[in-house]
Amino acid sequence: MLESIAFQSILVGILLGVFSGLIPGAGNLTTMLLFFPLLLTYDPIQLIVIYTCMASVSQFVGSVPAVLVGIPGESSSVPAVIEGHRMYKDGNGPLAIMGCAIGSWAGTFFAVGFTFLLAAHMHVVFQFYYAWVQALVFLLVTVVVILVSGNKPIVNFSFTVFGFLLGMIGYNIQLQSGFLTFGNSWLYAGLPEFVVILGIIAVPEILQINKLVVKSQHVKQKNNTAVNLALVYKNKLTIVWSSVVGYIAGFIPGLTFIAGSNIAYYISKLLNRNKDPKIAQLNHLLAAETSNNVGAFSQLMPLIFLGIPIIGSEALLLSLIELKGYTFSVDTIGVYLSVAAVSVLIASTVGLLLSWPLSNQLVKIYNYTKYLPYVAVFWIIAIVLYLGYQDYSMLYYVIVFLLSVAIGLLLKNKDKIPIVLFLLLQDNILESFYRVYQLYF
Amino acid sequence: MKLTSLATILALVLPTIAVAEELNILNTGSETGSLAQETIALTQDFTALGYTVNFENPGNHCLAIERAKKISEPLIMPWASDYEAGGRAGTDCVTYEFKAENVIRYNRTSLQLCTVNSNVDDFNTKSGLIGITPAWPIQERAVGVINKHFNTEHRAIQYNGSGDLKTALFNGEVSYAILSPKHAANVVEIGGHCFYSLGNALPNMPSLPELVNNEDSRYLYLGWDIVFLALHMTAEQFEIVRKQFADIHNNPTSAMYTYTAGNTLLETDWAVTGDQAVEKFEQSVDALK
Numbered sequence: 001m002l003e004s005i006a007f008q009s010i011l012v013g014i015l016l017g018v019f020s021g022l023i024p025g026a027g028n029l030t031t032m033l034l035f036f037p038l039l040l041t042y043d044p045i046q047l048i049v050i051y052t053c054m055a056s057v058s059q060f061v062g063s064v065p066a067v068l069v070g071i072p073g074e075s076s077s078v079p080a081v082i083e084g085h086r087m088y089k090d091g092n093g094p095l096a097i098m099g100c101a102i103g104s105w106a107g108t109f110f111a112v113g114f115t116f117l118l119a120a121h122m123h124v125v126f127q128f129y130y131a132w133v134q135a136l137v138f139l140l141v142t143v144v145v146i147l148v149s150g151n152k153p154i155v156n157f158s159f160t161v162f163g164f165l166l167g168m169i170g171y172n173i174q175l176q177s178g179f180l181t182f183g184n185s186w187l188y189a190g191l192p193e194f195v196v197i198l199g200i201i202a203v204p205e206i207l208q209i210n211k212l213v214v215k216s217q218h219v220k221q222k223n224n225t226a227v228n229l230a231l232v233y234k235n236k237l238t239i240v241w242s243s244v245v246g247y248i249a250g251f252i253p254g255l256t257f258i259a260g261s262n263i264a265y266y267i268s269k270l271l272n273r274n275k276d277p278k279i280a281q282l283n284h285l286l287a288a289e290t291s292n293n294v295g296a297f298s299q300l301m302p303l304i305f306l307g308i309p310i311i312g313s314e315a316l317l318l319s320l321i322e323l324k325g326y327t328f329s330v331d332t333i334g335v336y337l338s339v340a341a342v343s344v345l346i347a348s349t350v351g352l353l354l355s356w357p358l359s360n361q362l363v364k365i366y367n368y369t370k371y372l373p374y375v376a377v378f379w380i381i382a383i384v385l386y387l388g389y390q391d392y393s394m395l396y397y398v399i400v401f402l403l404s405v406a407i408g409l410l411l412k413n414k415d416k417i418p419i420v421l422f423l424l425l426q427d428n429i430l431e432s433f434y435r436v437y438q439l440y441f
Numbered sequence: 442m443k444l445t446s447l448a449t450i451l452a453l454v455l456p457t458i459a460v461a462e463e464l465n466i467l468n469t470g471s472e473t474g475s476l477a478q479e480t481i482a483l484t485q486d487f488t489a490l491g492y493t494v495n496f497e498n499p500g501n502h503c504l505a506i507e508r509a510k511k512i513s514e515p516l517i518m519p520w521a522s523d524y525e526a527g528g529r530a531g532t533d534c535v536t537y538e539f540k541a542e543n544v545i546r547y548n549r550t551s552l553q554l555c556t557v558n559s560n561v562d563d564f565n566t567k568s569g570l571i572g573i574t575p576a577w578p579i580q581e582r583a584v585g586v587i588n589k590h591f592n593t594e595h596r597a598i599q600y601n602g603s604g605d606l607k608t609a610l611f612n613g614e615v616s617y618a619i620l621s622p623k624h625a626a627n628v629v630e631i632g633g634h635c636f637y638s639l640g641n642a643l644p645n646m647p648s649l650p651e652l653v654n655n656e657d658s659r660y661l662y663l664g665w666d667i668v669f670l671a672l673h674m675t676a677e678q679f680e681i682v683r684k685q686f687a688d689i690h691n692n693p694t695s696a697m698y699t700y701t702a703g704n705t706l707l708e709t710d711w712a713v714t715g716d717q718a719v720e721k722f723e724q725s726v727d728a729l730k
Contacts (some may be wrong), residue, residue, distance in 0.1 A: 033496055036488050126612045171503045171534055173575070173601060189499070232609070253605065258659050259576055308473075308604050308609055312498055315473045315604075316724035319481040322699050431601065438598050439570070439614070 005131060009046035012026060012038070013053025014350050021061030021073045022066060024198070024383050028055055028313040031196075044321040045339055051317050052340045053347035055296040059257065060351030062290055063100040067093060069376045070205040076261035076295075078201055078420055079288035083281045084206055084431060092278060095228040099282050100289040102232050103239050103309045107290035108348035110243035111297040119337065122305045128251050131435035137248075138429045141263055143424075148269040149420030159418035166191055166419070167426025174434045188394040190378060195387060195397050197274040197420050198380050199404020204412050206376045231282060236322035238286045240270065246291030248299030255428060257295030262421045264291035297344050304336045464492040464682075467518040471507035473601025474499055474518055474574065475550075475621040476667075483517065485687045501601070502575065503534035516672040517545065517682070521665040522722050523576040526729035532578035532728035533617075541715030545671040545683050547722070548709040551640020551664035553625040557633035559616045564636070568594040569616035572606040579632035579663070579729050580619055583639070586597075586657045619663060622706040631724065659728055666725035668718055687711055 020031040031054065032039060042050060062073025080100060118125055122293040129262035142160060168179045170190025181187040242264040249260030268287035272280040277432065299439035302308045307328035309315040318328070328336070381401075388397030408416065422429075466484050470476025476496060476711040479627040484496045497512075502524045503564045509518055520537050527533025559569065573580035577599050586599040598615055600606040609617045610628065620628065625635045635646060639661055642648040650661040671682050689695045690704060713721070 010702075029498075033484075036485070036494075038490065040485065123612075126608065129608045129612055130614055142469065171501075171502065173501050174599075176532075185507050187508065189504050306608065307632065308607055310473070310604065312472055315477055316481055319478055319485065319696060319700075322696070332543075392508075427585065435598065435600075438596075 006046060006049075008349075009042060009049040010053055010087035010346055012042075013352075014057050015055025016050065016054040017347070017351070018061050018354065021058035022065065024065070024071055024073055024194075024380075027074060029311075029316060031058075032313055033318050045335070047317060047320050048336050048339050049343040052247070052297070052300065052315070052343040052422070055299075055313075056293060056344050056347040057351045057354070059289070059293045060101065060104050060348070060355040061102075061295050064097065064355050067096045067100065071202055071376055071380060072197060074258070075197060076258045076288075076292040077078055078197060078417065079261055079265040079284060081201055081205055082415075082417060083284040083288070087278075087281050087285070092279070092281075093280070094225070095231065095282060098225075098228050098356055099232050099285045102229075103242070103286040103290035104234075104293040104355070105348050105352040106239045107243045107246060107294040108297060108344055110240070110290075111247060111294040112345060114243070114247050114294075115298070115301065115337065115341065119333075122301065125251075126154055126302070126306070128248065129253075131432050131439055134252070134428070134432035135436045137252075138425065140270050141266070141425070141436060142422075144263075144266045144270055145418050148266055148273065149418050150269070151418075155414065157417050159414075159416070161420045163419035163422030163428070164426050166196065167193075167423045168430075172430070174430050186393055189393075191400055192387065192393075193423055194399055195384055195401050196404045196423060198384065199401045199406075200382060200408040200411075200416050201404045201420060203377060204408040213336075232280075232286070235283050235286060238283045239290045242268070242287040242290040244295045245287075247298045248295030249291065249428060250295030251302065251310070252383045252428060255424065255433075256311055257292040257298035258424060259428075260295035261288045261292035262417070262424070263338060263389070264288055265417070266421075284399055293348065300340055303335055304340065418436070448476070448577065454502050459523040462492050463495065463514055465497060465512050465514055467497045467505055467509055467512070467516060468499070469502045469509075469519055469521070469524070471575065471604070472500045473604040474602040475623050477602075479697070479700060480519065483689070485696040486692075487517075487685070489695075490685060491494055506535045506537050506584045512703075513574075513673055515674045515678060517669060517686075518672070519667050519669050521576075521667050522725035523579050523665040523729050525722075527578055528574040528728065530730045532576070533576055538668050539668065539719075541719045542679075543670045543672055544668050544715040544718040545679070545686050546709060546711075547666065547713045547718035549640075549664065549666050549721075549725075550621055550707065551638055551645065551662070552605050552619050552621055553635040553639060554617055554637040555610070555625050555628045555633055555635040556617050557628065557631070558613055559720075561636040563614040564593075564595075564617060565591050566593070568596075570598050570614070570616040571595050572600050572609050572618040574603055574606055574619070582660050583619075583663050584715050585654065586660050589657065590653045590655070617725045621664075623700065626702070626706060633715045662728060665688040665729075666722045668722055 016031050016035060020028050039047065061077065062077045063080040063084065065071045065073055067088055070081050070085040072078050072081050084096040084100065087093060091328040140229035145160055146153050169187055170181060171178050171188050178188055245264045245267060246257065246260035249263055250256045252259045263286040265284055268284045274284045290344045299310060302310050302319065303314050309318050384397050384401045385394060388394035391397065464487055466480050466487065468477045468480040484494045488494050497508055499508050509516065520539065524533060525536055528536035571584055574698055582599045587593065587720065588595055600609060603620060606618050607624060607628065609615045611631065618641065629635060637649040638646045639649055642651060650658040653661055671679050689697045690709065692698055
C-alpha cells in the first residue's frame with residue numbers, strides 16, 4: 001500500500017489543492033476538469049491520493065486570502081472572512097492564520113480517527129441520510145442561527161428568511177415551478193451563489209465602509225508565535241467538538257464541508273457569547289476551519305463505502321476510477337480507506353506548513369501594501385466577470401454582484417452570515433422537509 | 442520517470458489547450474445520476490481525443506435546457522423522452538425541440554425495480570415505499586398501475602437523482618427503487634437484487650408490463666429513449682464527431698465502454714438514422730404522456 005502512495009501523486013494533489021483554494025470560485029470540480037488530461041495518467045489508488053490531498057489542502061489555503069485580504073477562497077471560507085479578517089484588522093492576523101492552520105491540521109487527525117472507529121458501523125452512520133434526521137439537523141441549525149447571530153433574534157430571523165428566499169429564486173425542482181423568475185431566463189437558473197457571497201460579505205469587509213471612508217489595510221501585526229500558540233492550545237476543546245460537527249456535516253449531499261464550516265461557526269457563537277472578543281473570534285475561526293477540513297475527509301465515506309458520490313467532484317473521481325476498470329465495492333473499502341487516511345495526514349501536515357509559516361511572510365508583505373483594498377476589489381470584480389463569462393451571463397452576474405454589494409453596504413453594521421448561510425442551505429432544507437412530508441404525512 | 446512523464450505531458454498539454462478544438466458537453470440529468478456519469482465519461486473520452494471540453498453540470502433538466510439555449514459553440518447533450526413527455530403534458534418544466542440532423546446517437550433504456558432489504562413476494566403482496574427519480578409524474582403513474590394490479594398501496598417517494606435514491610435504498614428509508622441499468626448493477630454489487638424489468642424481459646428478470654398485460658401496462662414501460670444531440674456544428678464537424686462518438690463506444694479502453702460495461706448496459710442502435718430516431722423518440726413521448 002505505501003508503495004502505491006507515490007510522492008508524485010501527493011505532490012500533484014497538494015498543487016491542485018493550492019490552486020483550488022487560492023483561486024476564488026474555482027472549487028475542486030473545476031480544478032479537476034482543468035487538469036483532466038493529467039488525471040487520466042494515474043491509477044485508482046493514486047487518484048484517491050490526489051483527490052484526498054487536493055480536498056484537504058484547498059481548505060488550508062482557502063483561508064489565507066480570506067484572513068489576509070477578506071476574499072473567501074471557497075464558500076466554506078466565509079467565517080474566515082468575517083472573523084479572521086477582523087482579527088487581521090485588529091493586528092491579530094498571525095493568530096488568525098495560526099488558528100486556521102492548527103485547527104485544520106488537528107481536525108484532520110480527528111477525522112481519520114473517527115473514521116476508523118466508525119468503520120465497522122458505517123451502515124448505522126448512513127442513517128444520517130434519513131430525511132427526518134436531515135430535517136432535524138437543519139431545524140436545529142436554524143434555531144441556533146436565529147439565537148446567536150450578531151443581531152437581535154427578530155433581525156436574524158428576517159435574515160434567514162431573506163437568505164432562504166434568495167436561494168428559492170429560480171426553477172425549483174421540488175415545487176416543479178419557477179419562483180420570482182418573472183419569465184426571465186437568467187433568473188430561471190437562480191442566483192449565482194458565490195457572486196452573492198462576494199458582494200454581500202467580501203466587498204464590504206474589504207472596503208470597511210463605516211463612515212463612507214475607505215481605510216487602509218496597513219495594520220501592524222502582532223506576531224508572537226509562542227503566545228499565539230499557547231492561546232490556540234488553551235482553546236483546544238473547540239477543535240474537538242467542531243471536529244464532530246464537521247464530520248457529521250461532511251455527509252450532507254452537495255454541501256459537505258461548506259455546511260460544516262458554517263454550522264460549527266454558529267455553534268461557536270452560541271458557546272462563546274460572554275467571552276473576551278479576541279478569544280471569541282479565535283474560537284469561531286477554530287471551529288469553522290477545523291470543521292471544514294474534517295468534512296473534506298468525511299465527505300469521502302459514502303463514496304468509499306457505498307460507491308455513491310455526494311458532490312460533483314466525487315462523481316468525476318468515480319468516473320476516473322471506473323475508467324481504469326476499478327470500482328468502489330466491499331472489497332475496496334479497506335484499501336481506499338487506508339490510502340485516503342495516510343494521504344490526508346501527509347497533505348494536512350504540508351497544508352499546515354503552507355498556510356502558517358508561508359502566510360507569516362505574506363503578512364509582512366501586506367504590511368507595506370497601502371492599496372490592498374483597491375487591488376482586492378478589482379480582483380473580485382475580475383472574478384465576477386470571469387464567472388459570468390463562463391456561464392454566458394456576464395451582464396446578469398454584474399447586476400447580481402452590484403445588487404449584492406448594495407445589500408452588503410446597506411447592512412454594513414449587521415451580521416450578514418444568516419443571509420448567506422440560508423442561501424446555501426435552501427435547496428437541502430426544502431428537499432429534506434418535502435421528503436419528510438412525503439414519507440410521513 | 443513519472444516526473445519526466447509529468448513534465449512532458451504538461452509541455453504537450455499546455456500548448457495543446459490553446460489550439461485544441463473546443464467542445465461543450467452538457468449533462469441534462471441530475472448532478473450525480475446516470476446521465477451525469479455518462480456525460481462525464483464522454484468528457485473524458487473527447488478530452489483524450491484532443492478536444493478542449495467544457496463540461497456543464499447544472500443539476501437538473503430544467504436548468505440544463507436554459508443553459509443549452511445560451512451556448513452557441515459546438516455542443517453535445519442528451520435529451521430524454523420522459524422529460525419531453527412530462528413537459529408536453531404540462532407536468533414538467535420544459536420541452537426541447539431538435540432536428541433529425543442533430544441526432545448523434547439513439548438508445549433506449551429500460552428501468553428496473555430493485556431492493557436491498559425486501560423481495561419480490563413482499564412487493565407483490567405488501568405495501569411499501571418506492572423511491573423514484575425525475576421525471577416523477579410518469580413514475581408515480583406507474584406506481585398507481587402497480588397498486589391497481591397487485592392490490593397494494595405502495596407509495597412513491599421522490600428523490601432528485603439516483604445517487605440520493607440508492608442511499609435511501611441502502612439505509613432502508615425506502616424498500617424499493619426504480620433505477621436505470623447502470624445503478625441497478627451497482628445495487629446488485631452491494632448485495633441487493635433487481636426483480637422486475639420495466640421494459641422487455643431480461644435473463645432472470647421478468648418484464649413487469651408483460652406480466653400485468655392489460656390496457657394500463659403501457660404506463661409500466663418505464664425508461665426513456667435518449668437522443669444525444671450534436672449542435673452548432675458544421676456538417677463536416679458533425680460527421681467527424683459522430684464517427685468519434687461511435688468509436689468511443691466500441692473502444693475497450695474508453696470511459697464510455699467502461700460505463701456501459703462493454704455496451705451491455707445500454708441498448709444502442711447505431712443503424713438508426715436521425716429521422717428514425719426522431720420517430721422512435723416521438724413514439725416514446727406519446728406512450729409516456
